[in-house]
Amino acid sequence: MRFIMCVAMLAFASSYSVQAEDISESDLRTHIEILASDDFGGRKPGTLGENKTLKYIATEWQKAGLVPATGLASWYAPVALVDRTPLKQTVSFTRFNGKREKTIRIDENQIILRSSMQSGRSTNVPIVHVGYGNQSEDQLAEAVSTKLVFMFLRSPPGAKEFPSYRDRKAKILAAGAWGVISIASSETRFNRLARRFRSSSTSLDVDGQHAGLEGIISKAAAEKLLRKTGIDYNQLAEDAASGDFRPLQTGIYADLSADTRVRSYQSHNVVGKIVGRKPGSGAVLFLGHWDHLGECRQAPAVDRICNGAVDNASGISLLIETAKRLTKVRPDRDIYFLATTAEESGLLGARAFAANPSFPLEKLVAVFNADTVALAPNGKLLAIVGRGETDLDDDLEKVAIAEDREIDKTDKANAFLKRQDGYVFLEKNIPAFMVTSAFSDQERLNNYLNGRYHDASDELDDELLLGGAVDDANFHVALGRYFGNLETYPTKAHQKGHMDSAGE
Secondary structure, eight states: OHHHHHHHHHHHHHHTOSOOOOOOHHHHHHHHHHHTSGGGTTOOTTSHHHHHHHHHHHHHHHHHTOEEOSSSSOSEEEEEEEEEEEEEEEEEEEEEETTEEEEEOOOGGGEEEEESSSEEEEEEEEEEEOTTSOSOHHHHHHHHTTSEEEEESSOOTTOOSOOOHHHHHHHHHHTTOSEEEEEOSSHHHHHHHHHHHHSOEEEEOOTTSOOSEEEEEOHHHHHHHHHTTTOOHHHHHHHHTSTTOOOEEEEEEEEEEEEEEEEEEEEEEEEEEEOOSSTTSOEEEEEEEOOOOEEOSOTTOSOOEEOOIIIIIHHHHHHHHHHHHHTTSOOSSEEEEEEESOGGGTSHHHHHHHHSOSSOGGGEEEEEEOOSOTTOSOOSEEEEETTTSSSOHHHHHHHHHHTTOEEOTTOGGGGGGGGSTHHHHHTTTOOEEEEEGGGSOHHHHHHHHTTTTTSTTOSSSTTOOOHHHHHHHHHHHHHHHHHTOTTTSOOOOOOOOOOOOOOO
16 A cells, blocks of 8 residues: 555656645735735625625636636626524414313523514414424325424434434425424523524525424423423434334414514625646536625624634635646646635535536535635644545545645544535535644634634734645645546546434
């Protein structure tokens, strides 16, 4: 194996006797200073800051020698988004006690509702509990059509390769449910989700994504409702974890209403490419999200803008400079560059691209996501989000050896696997990674996540560490050279990635 790696490294080096000039700190800092400036307003989708960000990225890629790759002459691929903000709600639950109705009272602060349109109302709608919602489509269609569904938000404890919450919810909506209310597994989790649910929520504005009414309910409130009809919550949760569980008609009926502020608008991904010398040999994709949070503090705070210098002006700066170097040494394969919108709202831009790509995704031999790269003083140690998920680990090791880098073998960074745009491609069994020194030191990473992350303090200042970002940027150039060329990386069929979709 060692001999094979040495031969591959020699081929790697000899293939590119013409080297592009290394990326420097000043190269990255120049882009971060602009993208993370107050003038860009925190790069929130649907704002003037988006327009400035898109224009800047497209201009820099054009200067680098890329061409638009949306399938049209434009650099910009539209992404339809919708913001929903709960305004007010009414909640009433009843059960039939023989011939009489019996009201079940719960604390209305323990349930939060929003509608898909500006107003959603229903009277006397029956509630069906589907457990974790992993039944067959036929079983769900028979049980939930036109009804209100209760479902456990999290997957069963210890479950592996379990459908994600997003996929389970989509199947329930496809089965014709009128509404979906998800049960939080603990008071702490409910409180955290409630803060997010009460504020504006962004999602893709496409058919089939939303029920007429959606909500979350605390475990305590759900337990009380079920107990009043003789259903033991804990036993139901245990039964639902088995493969034999069928949707349960609870005997509870709901009168619900929700008024919601709804704003639909169009955001954009930016897509460009380097045209390869050998058409039909496949493609490589580099991506990173351009969006951030806009204003994240309220008056009387003086600094109210979340500038997102690390998250993710640093990643976009890496993509710009990587593109400049790779155009100097034209590869065999096409190399695509994708700057996504609405990552902060749930990888939405990446999902929109994967659902409607501007080129066949099966062309891709490898995908590399650049996100939050400016956290390390140097890039000697590399964390790889996605390591162990595909059959490309040995190839990444070859590039690391050739570039005098060391790969962190603990794989702790895989805790972030589902929280970054690359996961959208892994879901489609396309090898995808986030290769970064920023996630190689857990203590330093946690200090950022517990401090400047998603805060107005994430801006360009003396605390920004660009040493590791520079090393990572140059490593991405090496990745593009290695995977972009047939001599170093011949076309081969990939084994399917092993992905655990448990959780939400």
